[in-house]
Amino acid sequence: MADECVPVIRYKELPEGPAVVLLDQTRLPAEEVELVCTDVPALVDAIRSLAVRGAPVLGIAGGYGVALAAARGFDVADAAEQLAHARPTAVNLAYGARRVEAAYRAAVRSGVGEAHAAARALAEARALHQEDAEASDRIAEYGSALLSELVPGGGLRILTHCNTGRLVSGGEGTALAVVKAVHRAGELRRLWVGETRPLLQGARLTAYEAAEAGMAYSVLADGAAGSLFAAGEVDAVLVGADRIAADGSVANKVGTYALAVLAGHHGVPFVVVAPVTTIDPDTESGSGIEVEQRAAHEVTEGPWAGPMGTGPGAGVGPGGGSAVTPVGAHAYNPAFDVTPSALVTAVVTDEGVVSPVTSGGIAELCSTSPGR
Numbered sequence: 001m002a003d004e005c006v007p008v009i010r011y012k013e014l015p016e017g018p019a020v021v022l023l024d025q026t027r028l029p030a031e032e033v034e035l036v037c038t039d040v041p042a043l044v045d046a047i048r049s050l051a052v053r054g055a056p057v058l059g060i061a062g063g064y065g066v067a068l069a070a071a072r073g074f075d076v077a078d079a080a081e082q083l084a085h086a087r088p089t090a091v092n093l094a095y096g097a098r099r100v101e102a103a104y105r106a107a108v109r110s111g112v113g114e115a116h117a118a119a120r121a122l123a124e125a126r127a128l129h130q131e132d133a134e135a136s137d138r139i140a141e142y143g144s145a146l147l148s149e150l151v152p153g154g155g156l157r158i159l160t161h162c163n164t165g166r167l168v169s170g171g172e173g174t175a176l177a178v179v180k181a182v183h184r185a186g187e188l189r190r191l192w193v194g195e196t197r198p199l200l201q202g203a204r205l206t207a208y209e210a211a212e213a214g215m216a217y218s219v220l221a222d223g224a225a226g227s228l229f230a231a232g233e234v235d236a237v238l239v240g241a242d243r244i245a246a247d248g249s250v251a252n253k254v255g256t257y258a259l260a261v262l263a264g265h266h267g268v269p270f271v272v273v274a275p276v277t278t279i280d281p282d283t284e285s286g287s288g289i290e291v292e293q294r295a296a297h298e299v300t301e302g303p304w305a306g307p308m309g310t311g312p313g314a315g316v317g318p319g320g321g322s323a324v325t326p327v328g329a330h331a332y333n334p335a336f337d338v339t340p341s342a343l344v345t346a347v348v349t350d351e352g353v354v355s356p357v358t359s360g361g362i363a364e365l366c367s368t369s370p371g372r
């Protein structure tokens with residue numbers, strides 16, 4: 001974990017009792033402010049408002065949330081249910097909540113008593129947090145080795161989408177952990193950061209992490225990606241995933257599919273990077289992945305329903321941001337899209353690389369992985 005920075009997530013004993021404390025990602029990059037959640041509804045709100053976001057850290061949040069419920073004497077089954085369903089697409093959220101719930105239940109069944117069961121739940125959540133940090137290191141190793149095979153010669157220009165770094169992880173992240181390893185090896189020429197409309201996870205969060213790491217980076221409007229490929233400026237695309245189905249289809253931040261099509265058209269490797277816990281063998285194919293639909297105001301007000309949208313002269317919309325559309329405009333706002341496996345060059349996980357991406361390859365990885 002990066003100690004010098006405000007921790008992304010932690011479980012803390014405060015004078016008023018235990019809490020899950022989050023770095024509020026809705027306030028970045030303007031300010032590093034922590035959000036204290038002392039109960040499960042507050043944590044569910046933080047998850048839904050994207051104060052904490054990104055698949056792996058959602059799993060950690062789900063786990064700590066269940067541990068918090070156990071420590072405070074709330075209904076643990078209800079807490080696990082609320083947390084597991086706070087957002088529907090990222091499979092890690094339910095995985096984290098259910099795993100810690102199972103540890104708690106097993107402790108209760110063994111007759112150790114409520115206080116010990118709560119301690120066991122917290123230990124499980126902490127273990128999950130630590131495992132994710134370790135997974136991140138292995139992902140970075142596998143991913144950077146793969147890139148040197150796919151694009152030999154260094155001097156890489158990598159395009160990424162959304163945010164997949166330390167803000168989404170117990171460690172350095174997924175796709176961005178690979179980029180950071182490439183950068184440390186002196187092999188990164190430029191990181192192209194897709195802004196990631198409507199909530200700007202790329203422009204706000206990935207740019208923040210790229211600057212923090214001292215990378216050469218440029219932010220581009222999502223619509224500029226096509227001309228960047230056409231100009232021959234992209235050597236590889238690296239993205240994360242919210243859920244990978246058994247057939248290798250990948251749900252990730254909306255806009256990912258368009259990048260995969262562009263990469264395929266231009267013969268550029270398109271690499272998905274995720275911990276093995278993001279693979280959901282129970283979802284057979286991409287069509288079985290539930291894609292979260294979000295509020296219209298995220299699109300009709302821009303660019304973020306926060307400080308940027310509320311400056312002098314801004315017309316303030318119902319979400320608190322400045323309206324950019326005529327009053328009453330409808331919006332299409334899926335949070336994610338699904339990329340078919342045929343467009344994915346490789347899936348990099350902490351347990352190894354699947355390439356080509358087939359049902360058989362995914363099944364084989366899962367069969368040898370303790371995380372799945």
Ligand code: MRU
Pocket residue numbers: 050053054055056090161162163164165168173174175201239240241242252253254335
């Ligand atoms: O809506 P978000 O910000 O939670 O979406 C996050 C993403 O789509 C990430 O790319 C994904 O969770 C992978 S993070 C390692």
